[in-house]
Amino acid sequence: MTLYTRFRKQLDAALDALVAAGTLPEGLARGAVTVEPPRDPAHGDLATNAAMVLAKPAATNPRALAEAIAEQLRLIDEVAKVDVAGPGFINLRLVPNIWSDELRTIAEEGGDYGRSDAGAGVSVNIEYVSANPTGPMHMGHCRGAVVGDALADLLEFAGNTVTREYYVNDAGGQVDTLARSAHLRYREALGEDIGEIPEGLYPGDYLIPVGTLLAETYGDRFVAAPEADWLAEFRTRTVAAMMDMIRADLALLGIRHDVFASEAELQAAGKPDDAEAWLRARDLVYDGVLEAPKGETPDDWEPVELPLFRSTRFGDDQDRPIKKSNGSWTYFGADLAYHYQKAQSSDELIDIWGADHAGTVKRIKAAVAALTEEKTRFDVKLVQMVRLLRAGEPIKMSKRSGNFVTLADVVGEVGKDVVRFTMLTRKADAQMDFDFAKVVEASRDNPVWYVQYAHARIASLHRKIAELGIALTAPDLSRLVEDELAVVRLAAQFPRIVEAAAAAREPHRIAFYLGDLAAAFHALWNVGNDDPARRMIVAADPMLTSTRLFMADQIGQVIRNGLALMGVEAAEELN
Template sequence: MTENQTLYAAFAGHLNAALDALETAGTLPGGPKRSAVTVEPPRDPAHGDLATNAAMVLAKPAGLKPRDLAEALVAELDKLEAVTSAEIAGPGFINLRLSPATWLAELAAIGAAGGDYGRSGVGAGQTVNVEYVSANPTGPMHMGHCRGAVVGDALASLLEHVGYAVIREYYVNDAGAQVQVLARSAHLRYREALGEDIGDIPAGLYPGEYLIPVGQALAAEFADRFKDAREDEWLALFREKAVAAMMAMIREDLATLGIVFDKFSSEAELQASGKPDEAEAWLRAKGLVYDGVLEAPKGKAPEDWEPVELPLFRSTAFGDDQDRPIKKSDGTWTYFGADLAYHFQKAQSADALVDIWGADHAGTVKRIKAAVAAMTGADGEPTPFEVKLVQMVQLMKGGQPFKMSKRAGNFVTLADVVEMVGKDVVRFTMLTRKPDAQMDFDFDKVVEASKDNPVFYVQYAHARVRSTLRKGTVEGFAPAADHLDLLGAEELELVKLAAQFPRLVEAAAAAREPHRVAFFLGDLAAAFHGYWNLGNDRIEKRFINADHGNLTGARLFLAAQIGQVICNGLALLGVEAVEEM
């Protein structure tokens, strides 16, 4: 392996060299693409240390039988000093077993890389815009936003870790009807601050107490100037002031989770600058927007429905089931029309786009993907664009649905939950299931000190490592890489698992799935705790053995590197690697 090259990357290089040798020898015709060739752990560890599908993937385009190509590849791979055996399984898969020295070298590599273990340059500096949260600026953050916030932020960190330049972006939906309602709600609280008895909050306005300080601030700034004024005299001003107050609140709420954005983009500013008009003109020039009439609603049409000519985006040309209006009949932009222009704007400064949306927006995924493909692919390859959908979180306590917030009106605020259980618990828990799977957030279980609580189990593994190292220092021992060859098969299993981390990080980044890191950390923590527990029954397996100083130094080095990998993984998720518990 070359300096700073991790084991899986090194063996991908060895495999490429072996394929090159077969091409040079004429055994393998040149030309077939190798992008689908993998080097990964076999599904069953009993089959070996590494597996590759190279013969299965390359044989057909090369006009060869998979097993014949596999035999030729095995002959090349057997030449490697690190390989103790290379075997063909089934129709042509290849399983490799590596020497203990190879795994020990990777353990030393973890120690040398430290906090950079798992970092790579596969992103090659390409810019990825990750848009997440983008909650309407009408109140504090609630738990409905939390999961998407954590997934987006962890994904951004993951992409940065593998060499992408990331733009963390929040799209402020401040041009729709909901901010008009916010302005009217703020005006009501403004009148209240001036001494008026406003009674019950009227239906259709925001009832939360969080607007009381906004009304007080407006009263302090404007006195009674707008108390009895016509709505058109204060609506735009109050909307601007209230949105600014809500965004300040949202920033504070996000900060409790350790989330900071690089960029906030305003829908109102987007429309005021004429970006949707530019997008429409551009699309018309390409024949992708035309004036047409929507089909009548399927089934029984509403009595007041009548055909209206609207500017329609030709989304059926990109796989959508019908063309979509970009403007309403009153000439204002549809949400889709504004969103289309917004994505066009984002694509001007990014090589790829990723949006994190709530699952309730699933119906709009196809059309916005069509729009991005149309606008960015007219003169070449379209800008890669992915939408990750995140399901809602059900809050539970004592086995029952949980509600608690008066300040918000009718929902549980993010700040309240973080205050109750802590940032780390919230962040890690949000990544313990795939984002598109339903999740229960049980206030009792997430703070439970047991192996059934993944947050506790992973943090406890790191704390246990640090405690072991501190104990070693007290007893006169330190981690040492001088005698790693004293480590046995059980210790090597830990190394083999830890060594998957760089490959796992790259795969998680490529799939845009940060929860894979949380899953891996759970597996590594379980393996570490399992090895630790061996020492309870077998004294010779304890990390610290006063009668065997060299072995103790080697095991402490192993513990330190397992702790380092856990620490690196937690950092990607925005979770602290605690020193003690």
Template sequence: MSTETQTLYAAFSGHLSAALDALEGAGTLPGGLKRGAITVEPPRDPAHGDLATNAAMVLAKPAGLKPRDLAEALVAELVKLPQVTSAEIAGPGFINLRLAPAAWLAELRVIAALGPDYGRSTMGGGTTVNVEYVSANPTGPMHMGHCRGAVVGDALATLLEFAGHKVIREYYVNDAGAQVDVLARSVHLRYREALGEDIGEIPEGFYPGDYLVPLGKALAGEFGDRYAAAPDSEWLVLFRERAVAAMIVMIKADLALLGIHHDLFSSEAELQAAGKPAEAEAWLRARDLVYDGVLEAPKGKTPEDWEPVELPLFRSTRFGDDQDRPIRKSDGSWTYFGADLAYHFQKAQTADAMVDIWGADHAGTVKRIKAAVAAMTGADGVPTPFEIKLVQMVQLLRNGEPVKMSKRAGTFVTLADVVREVGKDVVRFTMLTRKPEAQMDFDFAKVVEASKDNPVFYVQYCHARVRSTLRKADAEGRAPQAGAIELLGEEELELVKLAAQFPRLVEAAAAAREPHRIAFFLHDLAAAFHGYWNLGNDRPEKRFILTQDAALTDARLFLAAQMGQLVRNGLALLGVEAVEEM
């Protein structure tokens, strides 16, 4: 990035580094001090200035200096910068800087110069992050229980790419468990139904949704009555494979309605067929991380049918878990954990870091899989960074009342039905308006409400207002111009100061794996823009288009255009389109 397009916070990090270099050169600071914990950020209280740094606090102790003494030396260097109008020491040694308007006007030009790349970072350094999300059982269409994790995972993947990572978007297909046998038997019922048999009520425990009817008809058309009365040994594997394939097609179509497309669909059945769990077990045994032992009896009242059984156990307690975990069942088949352990071992071969997005109902398995990843990737070096983000369920409401279940799906409200009713962008943005670990209500009436209380509308309306203003100005022969932006005053520059935080926010959100921070920022930006816009209602001289002042009009249009660009950049990270009018 050239100096002309270097963002403000990045530039001042560079200025601070140069000031520290100067102090080293003068002998005030010893060389070689670690600077990784130094920050340049807005002060918590805007009244304290425009930028703050903890550099003196971080370096004083290893430098053998008092924080305020080091701060005074730093301030003497920083006030030499033409952009700095004052530098003050606060508390034990924090440094607050005030910047000249020219610094913020320069940032406004940077936003215009970088356009859709404003905020893009090289922080990731091209390292590969595997983000696994959704990974719902392939037994039916997507429902709203899957929606929030799908959006969080997809937005995180986009955010990480914008921050300089390579990203693998992965879906783990759980197609080796008992639930897919139940699916196959449910399809067989629909197959017999398609042949004309009265199957009556769907038996308890089977999948009742009529989404299986088309598949049953297709199989009846292909095989006739060949398997109608045949023992399941003749058709179970075939129907299971066909059913899973059909469900994956359906799942991909449902996710596409949300704008979600994965790079990789990994099959648990294929993983087991390839012997990967057995390879992982052998690898762990060779390092004394799996042993044959007996699990403790269940806590509390022991069930009458419980008896001690020797099983292969992973030494999970060595890595922070509460107890060692079985990787095989008593019949020799793999436990869910045993298969997941091998799957994560496989993922770690192709990624520098991994993130799993799970539903909160899987919280009980977090410790064991983290222990497994630590063991398998850290035995011969540093463990692969691995995080699990838990996402709470969403309660569906309509005008405050719980939504009844979908008849078509059998037991749930389908994702497709929700997207078709309120739109992809409303669903995606709404899912990111709260931290994923917080409970969420999704009220069909409120998410489409045209009010400032609806964050989706509030942010979209901000962009629509910008575009409407630019269209009106164009009709009057006016256009955004950077040449007169020195005419912008303090109230206008407050918008720029907020906008300038976007690049550092992108890096912080990517590092924390928290895409919802982008949605929060957009809401704050929209609030600031609407607040400035509303000034013009009572103070006509604050309107964007002033018939009596062409230069100031063009400057404010330039400001508006860049605010619109920033909203587009943020919405793009969330997978949401910016509307032109409302």
């Protein structure tokens, strides 16, 4: 239970007492009541909006209600002072040993500090990456991969049961193109001069090893054979090779998936037919004709009867076809069935998509609402593309031309931890620049370096103490002064930040918080540059040194825990 959760329970007890006394009516909704740090630390350690939220439904004056709540809160042993501010805000100052106790809690819980049961074991399926299996991972896939993986870690830490899923789009026309491209490389491997790669095929060199493997497997059997003889076989083998490559690329970022769901297998198993039958039985699919697209004249438009999903019943702009005129499934029809399949084994679904898929959000949300009878929570997190720069100059990418920056190249140049941390330094739907020079810069302006530097400074204390031969003692936490306790108070917010970030499905909040914690610790460290008595290590006072080391170690523990949620290892030293 976090410090803030504990005081929320004590606040609830205070409100219950006012209900029992007749000051408050029974049955008031308390969902909007919060206990959190005040915006200005000078106002206290905790603040609550209880009076402001409850006064109107209780038909009472918020200031008067705040005074009544404050009287109840003053009875709590851990509360040193309660003030009512403005129209009814309540600020609490806690007794100093609260923060000493929290430091000990961090020490005792270690890597589990901040772990929560708020998720109550609710199962969540997170689908992320799901890049078409037509080549290696490039930086266009990187941000969504990191956001999805960090979100999975965050939700697990917050008490959810998480399934990490990758949807393999291996049933569309792009995989036929991939197979034809591999056939060309197969012929090349057998000695044929294939010349320039024809327009429309994948030209990347990454298909050369695939062609070699196919040549070793089949010899010249399919060199002159008609496409119908080899297309399906080459498609299966090439997709498998691409997925092996993709898994290896993702492993460079420490990213794994529990499930790889195949679109081709989904269709072969008749899942779209099952979904259509389920929807038709509830009058949610009907045979109808779409309106002509905007700008089309009657001469340009031939109406065709298609099976349409009643998407408009669930907030979409229009009903959507689930099959094409030739009877094959539309992408939406297959995707609808895929989400139906996922919902069978999870309480909640989350999709991490590129921002270019924004136009399909409404229809998929409508489909999930229909197929789960609006019982399954479904979130789509849109992730903006990353603009690659080198010393401020843009780097252009074109996957079709075979000229693109691979994820492996980037990880090889700057490292996994730099890539992962950087991808979480902005909200997922905000634009991002990734400058190869900036992300490795030893500067306060580089949040990756700044947080790691805080942890490395803490680690250096142990080496320095050993060099000086200082005999450590039991810490006396009563010797911590106000600015030191301020950093402890910030560290104690970590469990609350975890729960809030998990509830909002926003892993970037962990990065923001770590930046604030690192800045506070650096500021405290720098005080010692002007006043030797305020340094972390005071050789003439082993107990004070032990006390400050204990405090610093717990700040370091919180930084490690936060970095772990981002999939980043904490640095012991920086070059």
